[in-house]
Amino acid sequence: MNYKMMGRFIAQILSIEGLFMVPALLIGLFQGESGAVQGFVWTLLLTAAAAGALFLLCRNAPSAFYAKEGLVCVGVSWVVLSLVGCLPFYISREIPSYIDAFFEIVSGFTTTGSSILADVESLSRSILYWRSFSHWLGGMGVLVFLLAFTGEKGKGFTMHLLRAESPGPSVGKLVPKMRKTASILYLLYIALTVADVIFLLLGDMPLFDAVCTAFGTAGTGGFGIKNDSIAGYSPYLQNVTTVFMALFGINFSCYYLLLLGQVRSVFKDEELRLYLGIIFGAVVLIVLNLRGFYGTLEETVRHAAFTVSSIMTTTGFATTDFDLWPAFSKAIIMLLMIVGACAGSTGGGLKVARLLLLLKSLRRNISQVLKPRKVQLVRNNGTVVDEKILDNANAYLAAYVVILFVSYLIISLDNFSVGTNFTAVLACFNNIGPGLEAVGPTCNFSGYSTLSKLVLCFDMLAGRLEIFPMLVLFSRSTWRRT
């Protein structure tokens, strides 16, 4: 294990985190929020000290860096990122418990959006900004940012980092150079976020609200800055958010192909078609199920579309308390929670691409039961999918189910209802935010014990990093000296 190299990565990540805290600090100074300013200043000093020390300790790191190091590095980085990121909350005393602060920032970085706060509006502006910004940074990934904008020389090992941090069954580069690939992803991300802000501003949303909402939408996070999430904004703003949530749930390489003018290949993409198909189908079914629930059809469609887009992309904003909806609609919402967004997007969940592979390989296996000697390959967009990728998808599903149920078992110790516990795990593991019943859109996670919160934090990180980077941290062979 190349600890020195990892140390350097972590030092760089701490520097980036510190850099991104500066705007929040400036907002605090501008607004005269002394508690928050104190929190940020102390955190920055601590971060600078830690990063400096790590840089000194890990000066001449050997360059041997392989898949195992990549996975571990991603896992450790995210834990460190969260441990430091929650300090402003804690030091400013705005979230008095360190565990709660940790839960909140993990929820932020993993773009989950689950909160332990009952009254969000009581937070100071700089803290609110930092909370929302954590979504934006976590959405595309902080290591990808590192690859895109720092001088880390492009060696082969950077692929391990991208693969470990980017969601999806098969991660590839867009262009030969890793640095350029990461920059393209981030530039697309920034451009779409700016577009979202502009559309929100056109609907007369205040600038601060627009920026924070856009951060939450872009990272498919879901931290609102209002107690009622998005419900208080105008229908136009809700619809803009619906569309942008859905856009951020699409694989970013689709946008790159669009920029290259390959429109046809984008619209022939099986994953995109299935993704849009599921959204459309779910909206139609829920609208039919909700007849008479709201006053007008417009309202029904708006709430149904917003909720489906929000849950499917694992954002977790809410315009209405869907916990009050009929059981069929809630069942659809629960299924959407598991499906998640497209691979290579900022969304979480099982991913549409993986679902597609699992269904195709299931169909193949069924037909092989009937004809045992039939040789059949699984195809995606016309090209053959390697058996290894199918195996990985199946293994992922197994790990997914195991973690889901173990977590469910542990948090059931807190004696909430079955629905609450199950959807709490689903909501955290799939990086959505709100669940149903006692963790529904109008409630929060503050009632859970410290143990449950830690389990849910693990679930959120595991969900965001696609399980394996977190699992290897708990494997003995990872830390054993060879």
Place this chain on the structure above:
Amino acid sequence: MNIIIAGDGKVGSTLTRLLSAEGHDITLIDTNMRVLEASQERYDIMAVHGNCAAMDVLLQAGVKDAELLIAATNADEVNLLCCTTAHGINPKLHTIARIRNPEYNSQIYKLRNIFGLSMPINPERQAASEIERLLKFPGFLRRDVFAKGRTEIVELRIDAKSKLLGTQLMDLPGIVKCRVLICAVLRGGQALVPNSGSFTFREGDRVFVTAPTKDLTTLLKSLGIITRRVRSCLLCGGGRVCIYLATALEKSGISVTVVEKDYGRCQQLSELLLDSTIIHGNAGDMDLLESEGLAKFDAVVTLTGEEELNMIVSLYANSVGVPQVITKLGHISNLGIIDTLNLGSVVCPKDLVANNIVRYVRAMQNQTGAAVSVHSIADGQVEAMEFHVDETTKGCGIPLKNLKPKANVLIASITHGSVTEIPNGDSVFHAGDIVVVVTTGRGSIRQLNDIFV
């Protein structure tokens, strides 16, 4: 004509036999001394030992004076390099290269000028398109096309249930509701040209019928051969022919099942063929074929690399009543014994290609009146040739009954513009027409005027 043949393999030796029989000067190049010696003993040719893609070897083979180079070694790349090099030395040279790899398919045709290639040939692809044509008209064992697709010579087998069994030639017009002409009958390995009305069809005869393409359906219907469109097809063996064929069949909506014994090859097939069912198993395993529902297929094509296996599977498929069976044979197609077996249609890639090249050679020689295409039918004992009639042709405008053709020559069809006529004594041909002539005298007819005494 000076012709260089590079590669003395299946196609090379067939070409050597055909082209040296036509009187051309053949130079053979091969890296295997033994094969060259064998060829030199059998044919009147020159042999050069060496790598045909090397300039020295080509110069030694006389590439500067040659008019045609045929590269038919077993490596596509060598064939291409050979043609490119030879064309570089002698820009007037015509070159033919055998390219078999399906991956090179599209570029070879598009970039043939860059490679200095006059014509690419692909035995497997030709075999596949031949089989596809046969599958379109189940009931014919073979189809040969003339006059730009307007006239065909088709092969029928007289079996126990045939309407023609026991009938005489003069009764034919009463049974067949269109004008056709029986140009040859293969009986017991011997080709006959029936010329008396009392000729009687026997069981096991293979009959070669000339008919306009548009009348083929009528011909089949009136003979009681039900032409049900082939909807499902079993291909045994997943070689190159299989890929070409399965791709073509998939396009025309036929459901294809392929049986292949090599697992890796199965995976490749499954990668290339989107809609086909690929079964991993030995085509010789009758239990496997039964479990795939052999008897329910509309057609079975045996394409494995083992001749014997192809024959056995075809015999078996015929015995369980598969309506159409096609057998691919690589080496042993010209043995008289084949037609005593019930193999269905027999397709031989090397013969198809050799015929194609002989046609090209004749077209190159196309001085006035030379045949534009030549097809060997009836196990190579009969030649069907296509000629363009022009002003120098003797007998223009004279009814056929007044002409005196050689005894072993038959005028099988006359195509005026877009209309094909099956001739009788009163028919005439004019300049601009296309005439198909059938003869049992191999190589004796070069020009249309040769048919007259």
